[in-house]
Amino acid sequence: MDAILVSDLPVATKVQRFSEAQQRVLAHSAKARNLLTQTDLTEALEIASAPGTYKPKSPISTSAQARFASHFAEQNDNPRTRDVYLSNIKRFSAWLTTNGKELTFDTVAEYLDSVSKARQTRLGHLAALRKFHKWAIRYDQHYRDLFATKSSPLDGHTHARVGENAGESWTAYTQQEAERLHAAALANEDMDLADLIAFACFTGCRIEELGRIRRDTTLFDEAGQPVGFRVDDSKTPSGIREIPIHPALLPIYKKRLQHPQGATQALFPGNDKTKHGLRLNGLSQRFTKLKRKEGFGNKHVFHSFRKCTATLLHQANVPTLVIPFILGHEVGHITFDTYSAGPTLEQKREAICTLPFQFA
Template sequence: MPDNLIQKKGESTWYVRMAVPPYAQDALGRKVLVQSLKTGLRREAMHLRLSILDAWKAQIKSIRDGVPMPADWQDNFLTRLHDIDQLVTKSQMDAMRGVEIDTSEPTDQELETFAKLGPEIISILTDIHRIREQQPRGDFRFMEDMGQFSKLLAKAKLTSGHNVTPEQDAEAYALIADPASHKARSPITTARLKTYREFRESRGGAPKHVDQQVGKMKRLSDFLKKEGLPLNFDTVDAWLKSLDRAPATLGQYLMAGTAFWKWAMKYDAVWREEYKDKVNPFIGHELPQDGGSEIAGQSREIYTRDDTLKLHQAALKNNDQPLADLITLGWYTGGRIEELCRLTKDSVITVDGIRCFDFPRSKSKASKRVVPIHPSLLSIVDRLSNDSTDSYLIPIKAVGPYGKRSHAISKAFSRLRIAAGFSKLHVFHSFRHTIVTELIRADVPDALAKELVGHETGSVTHDVYSKGASTKQKLAAISKLPTLTTDAT
């Protein structure tokens, strides 16, 4: 049965069948797994069986390897150790008051359960009963020994079925010996962050924004765990100082923290009870006026014509034609990198007899614009259109996170400019600064320059009432940009 398909006698329905390895039979409670595929067509059954077989194999693998320990297992284990200590103390107090203590031996069923947890547990249980026979009823030493046994039993139950690393095993024993040795755990747990993420996503949060918010809280959680600190104003202040970020970036971290705090106080009952008398630790911070990134607060540099030629030639030398073309598009349009990577053959339109780029809306209403193609760029646009295999003008091997087409080529540009000796203030977005500068120096009106690069003018008259410059006026303005000697490339 190499394809794992069977038909039962007298039935036309196909079933998928797989034998269970001996080591997984107890856990699954069967020796063979069988499930109906609810079809009599073999070809369809061959396809349907695959996902079921994959799920079975993954389940068996987890039984064989054991699942990883939960991220916050120490917290749960410490709670159990505390409960055991409380029970031991209660037993001792009851004994002092003459209350009868249950010292009956475990049942056969309990012994069988203990045996599944390993020979160590049976050995300890045997020692406990030997000690009990030598001690008078209600002896405190016996109670403490039983408490110790209960802790070891709790450890065995905790680790049973999990893939426990040597470090985790040693840490569990250390917690039994001295619970105080454990640093304070972060209240921003993995489970809590998962719930928070699901909440934000259910409210229509953009994936990238949700990832950023959750990521900031995870970094805070890691800091609290590493330093063994509680969550309060002082620890948030220490965390901010450890980040070494610009003031604006630190402000974003505080806003992320406040958003998480408000969610937890409203939707997390345990958090709400624990922090009911506490003030939001993310408010009231005085952020530094300088510091952070070495380029924080500094304006981006522009690329000169010679700079652009240098980058273009470097890209060609690296046999990276798409990057060279992207640089050319940046010089002649000032478009955002993601806008340029999303241009397709259909983005090239003709308005009033003039060929233009129809830029889709990206960051703002003004980003939706029609810009005439610079005369020196027309032949390159024709080549990109003819060579396109997926309608996009700039070919991309793989789309990045959040569907960004510019992800990989943006990193390639960063490597290129660094290798060419440009500063951190020179980025692809610098082309936008360059184009605005060149247009203004060519006496192009400010409102028209902003219209060409997709900026709002800030004028109600222009942004609300005006339909903007004519296509002919735009072409005359864009044609004033200096040409590159590589136009024929």
């Protein structure tokens, strides 16, 4: 009966049926020779029966992502950075599969446009994808077979260099602007925010670093008086450093030492349960409201205090090799970044004491 039915089919249909059968045989043969996994075989059979419905799947498999995550954990000790990178890789892979796109230069460009026009955001996504690409070319056979002999589809992309999408750097506060914001916080009776502003200006620390100052990171002299503190967790290895306490900051520091906050016994109150230890989200949001009320826009952020400190240190003729060790930046020379232990705490104290802030 089947033979009679087949013989009655149009020639074009017969050819199509034969082609499907031939592809099925080839797929099963490849499976038998261990050229296809069971998952690959299922996909191949689906393609054979309905080639018009086939959509490419991302070459960045979930198993490859998991193996890359293990590798990256051995290369980068910052959990926040790792999570951002892995999230960006996962997002791109899902986008390829959902849209049925192959991984090419054009699809990467299309993806970046779908994510953002902002230069910094695009560069952040590309950094994660390039990190995965470099690893996968070496250690993932499927990915290596696809791309080892080709130019990287992640290179050569352009991004805005002028205008609002160019990602101009944040603007530093002047000394007077910093003092005005501190006075505004005092006027709002927000002592935590006022003290946080003073700490930022007199130390040059990032807000997350200020949120992790504790008694057990405080440096004491022989008389038991606080003289500095350790930044024991930072976004880069060069950020791990010791900061002296400016004389004008000392009374505030000692007062806060007497009233530790939260489970971590930190100097500032915050949320100890936030991911990656970013405790001061609440204070950060209060600062955003304050600076907007004072007329500052998006180019002025809390990080702008750090730029203000750097500017004033520079203008005070502090030795240029001391400033990076206060701010936690790389110098850019192997002698100083790798071999030197950096300036002493006393040398950094002399630099810090040049800061002229006048906080009421």
